[in-house]
Amino acid sequence: MPGRTLYDKLWDSHLVTQRDDGSALIYIDRHLLHEVTSPQAFEGLALAERKPWRLSANLATVDHNVPTENQSAGVSAIEDPTSRLQIETLDQNCESFNVTQFKMGDPRAGIVHVIGPEQGATLPGMTVVCGDSHTATHGAFGALAHGIGTSEVEHVLATQCLVAQKMKNMRVTVTGSLGFGVTAKDVILATIGQIGTAGGTGCAIEFAGEGIQSLSMEGRMTVCNMAIEAGARVGLVAVDEKTIEYVRDRPFAPRGEDWGRATEAWVDLVSDPDANFDHEILVDGTLIEPQVSWGTNPEMVTGISGYVPDPQLDDDPIRRGAIERALKYMGLEPNQSIVSIHLDRVFIGSCTNSRIEDLREAARVVDGKRVADSVIQAMVVPGSGLVKEQAEEEGLDIVFREAGFEWRDPGCSMCLAMNADRLGKGEHCASTSNRNFEGRQGAGGRSHLVSPAMAAAAAIAGHFVDVREWL
Amino acid sequence: MQKFIKETGLVAPLDRSNIDTDQIIPKQYLKSIKRTGFGINLFDDWRYLDPGEPGMNHSARRLNPDFVLNNKKFAGATILLARDNFGCGSSREHAPWAILEYGFKAVIAPSFADIFFNNSFKNGLLPVVLTEAEVDILFGLATAEMPVEITVDLETQQVTDPHSFSASFDVDAFRRTCLLEGLDEIGLSLKDTDAIHAYEARRSIEAPWLFRE
Numbered sequence: 001m002p003g004r005t006l007y008d009k010l011w012d013s014h015l016v017t018q019r020d021d022g023s024a025l026i027y028i029d030r031h032l033l034h035e036v037t038s039p040q041a042f043e044g045l046a047l048a049e050r051k052p053w054r055l056s057a058n059l060a061t062v063d064h065n066v067p068t069e070n071q072s073a074g075v076s077a078i079e080d081p082t083s084r085l086q087i088e089t090l091d092q093n094c095e096s097f098n099v100t101q102f103k104m105g106d107p108r109a110g111i112v113h114v115i116g117p118e119q120g121a122t123l124p125g126m127t128v129v130c131g132d133s134h135t136a137t138h139g140a141f142g143a144l145a146h147g148i149g150t151s152e153v154e155h156v157l158a159t160q161c162l163v164a165q166k167m168k169n170m171r172v173t174v175t176g177s178l179g180f181g182v183t184a185k186d187v188i189l190a191t192i193g194q195i196g197t198a199g200g201t202g203c204a205i206e207f208a209g210e211g212i213q214s215l216s217m218e219g220r221m222t223v224c225n226m227a228i229e230a231g232a233r234v235g236l237v238a239v240d241e242k243t244i245e246y247v248r249d250r251p252f253a254p255r256g257e258d259w260g261r262a263t264e265a266w267v268d269l270v271s272d273p274d275a276n277f278d279h280e281i282l283v284d285g286t287l288i289e290p291q292v293s294w295g296t297n298p299e300m301v302t303g304i305s306g307y308v309p310d311p312q313l314d315d316d317p318i319r320r321g322a323i324e325r326a327l328k329y330m331g332l333e334p335n336q337s338i339v340s341i342h343l344d345r346v347f348i349g350s351c352t353n354s355r356i357e358d359l360r361e362a363a364r365v366v367d368g369k370r371v372a373d374s375v376i377q378a379m380v381v382p383g384s385g386l387v388k389e390q391a392e393e394e395g396l397d398i399v400f401r402e403a404g405f406e407w408r409d410p411g412c413s414m415c416l417a418m419n420a421d422r423l424g425k426g427e428h429c430a431s432t433s434n435r436n437f438e439g440r441q442g443a444g445g446r447s448h449l450v451s452p453a454m455a456a457a458a459a460i461a462g463h464f465v466d467v468r469e470w471l
Numbered sequence: 472m473q474k475f476i477k478e479t480g481l482v483a484p485l486d487r488s489n490i491d492t493d494q495i496i497p498k499q500y501l502k503s504i505k506r507t508g509f510g511i512n513l514f515d516d517w518r519y520l521d522p523g524e525p526g527m528n529h530s531a532r533r534l535n536p537d538f539v540l541n542n543k544k545f546a547g548a549t550i551l552l553a554r555d556n557f558g559c560g561s562s563r564e565h566a567p568w569a570i571l572e573y574g575f576k577a578v579i580a581p582s583f584a585d586i587f588f589n590n591s592f593k594n595g596l597l598p599v600v601l602t603e604a605e606v607d608i609l610f611g612l613a614t615a616e617m618p619v620e621i622t623v624d625l626e627t628q629q630v631t632d633p634h635s636f637s638a639s640f641d642v643d644a645f646r647r648t649c650l651l652e653g654l655d656e657i658g659l660s661l662k663d664t665d666a667i668h669a670y671e672a673r674r675s676i677e678a679p680w681l682f683r684e
Binding site: 013016017019021022023025027029036037039040043048050053054056064065080082083085086089123125126131132133135147148149150151152154155158159160161163165197198201202228231232233254258259261262265297318321322325416417418425435437438439440443444 | 489493497499501503522525555562584593594645646656657661678680684
């Protein structure tokens with residue numbers, strides 16, 4: 001038998017039935033739910049008088065809409081009536097269908113892609129889906145994980161399966177050691193800059209090479225999280241010792257005899273040496289410097305020593321038009337240096353960068369310094385209640401507060417501005433989130449995607465700086 | 472599900488690549504717990520001059536005269552034409568819901584983002600991939616002084632105009648059948664109940680830790 005990729009193995013082990021028309025049913029081990037993409041699915045289930053196929057596969061939490069201030073006041077205190085109703089609707093649906101949920105204020109609650117791994121609800125070898133495109137995050141564990149729409153949320157609830165077509169295999173190999181002060185976020189932004197926002201469309205991307213293996217599990221989650229920004233629904237990293245050590249003893253992780261059997265099986269969750277990939281991409285890890293996005297999609301990115309591009313130098317008329325539109329929206333001039341971009345707000349958080357290591361990395365930069373007077377707001381939003389508790393145990397909250405950062409309750413927050421946290425028109429934000437689309441962080445807002453350390457340094461300086469000079 | 476067999480209509484040319492789901496339907500409208508009510512906010516940031524919030528009287532808002540959908544010439548268009556990577560970004564199914572509710576039945580582009588592409592089929596919206604050259608021709612036809620109606624036919628897998636334009640497109644067999652017949656995909660999958668049970672029985676022996684309550 002020819003060698004198989006990690007994706008091939010995950011597909012094969014979850015194939016329920018292959019139909020004659022080329023479609024297949026694949027089995028879903030873990031289904032994560034949140035308040036935004038599930039209400040219509042629960043409604044559909046109820047209308048058809050269907051029940052969840054396997055209740056224990058489901059885990060729900062509220063994250064997109066929750067306020068990041070004063071969560072202890074409870075759902076009834078949420079000012080925005082539409083947000084409140086959506087959160088109450090999830091609470092009611094979980095109650096009536098008996099789905100396990102971490103409600104707002106529960107320390108285990110938080111961003112769905114932070115809490116899955118944190119709880120051990122995401123395990124190597126699983127299929128994991130959620131009505132959210134950043135479900136790719138969970139692929140860091142050698143799990144087949146991707147975002148789905150609301151119709152599919154209903155489909156998974158009703159059947160524990162998805163109708164799927166097999167994706168193509170792509171491998172992104174990050175060669176060489178990453179330079180000093182270069183983080184997982186820089187790796188994925190540089191990769192998207194290289195292959196483009198549609199570079200991985202139709203593919204499951206396996207991230208490999210020294211530049212990926214050297215990352216912690218949290219760093220690998222940051223990389224896989226943004227596979228979707230390269231067009232790939234699925235990001236993957238092979239299982240190794242770090243994967244297994246991360247999972248050990250987490251609340252939902254296997255125990256006792258199960259643990260031994262599971263870890264034995266997980267060792268095989270790597271691509272065979274002779275496996276064939278449809279596309280192979282090489283990224284030279286030694287050349288990556290801290291990245292900053294300048295435009296309105298994540299491929300519009302460059303290194304901290306770089307400059308905003310000049311559209312006149314682009315031969316392709318469609319791309320030239322896109323750059324011109326982006327610069328107009330972003331209020332930037334061609335050939336302007338990245339370090340000359342001044343910030344109005346700084347956001348450290350999101351499913352990409354809100355885990356404990358992210359907060360440590362930012363706190364290290366901030367320690368003993370002050371947020372620049374020109375910055376209106378700098379906020380840190382931990383990814384979960386447990387991340388928040390851990391950070392407070394380490395005194396990181398004090399470091400941030402003393403520097404002038406706001407220390408918030410967990411949630412998606414200003415990554416997509418569904419709650420009260422948002423940018424004003426024309427404001428520039430150094431953001432550790434994943435999307436710099438027009439209006440993403442607030443109507444007219446201008447997002448620059450960066451790592452936590454780069455965001456922290458920008459908050460202190462008031463403009464972008466090369467954080468490596470500060471470490 | 473709503474069927475799609477054939478659609479003849481005007482084409483609205485939206486000449487941009489990488490149109491993301493935040494543009495198709497901005498996040499403030501995702502707070503709805505319903506499947507309807509999104510059409511009026513399709514392309515909200517581009518379509519209106521003032522910022523929109525749920526609960527506003529949107530019909531009283533100031534329209535952006537430069538936005539293509541506000542051009543009277545394209546009123547009643549049922550086919551949306553765009554450039555590469557249409558629908559990139561989030562998994563929000565509110566995007567195809569909004570496009571359908573506005574009145575479009577099909578979207579034509581050289582490429583689509585995977586999740587949007589998949590979500591469209593679940594709702595009776597047909598995403599059609601044509602080559603860049605074919606899309607260029609359609610942009611020319613759509614922006615001509617006297618735009619013509621074109622036909623998207625799922626049975627024959629052809630896009631045609633009344634004159635000489637004709638292009639064929641690929642579509643996955645399962646998705647095609649579901650659209651042509653308006654099938655309930657969940658009902659269809661539940662016909663495989665025995666296979667799902669058999670898989671669970673086998674898998675719970677191989678990987679019992681996945682099945683602990």
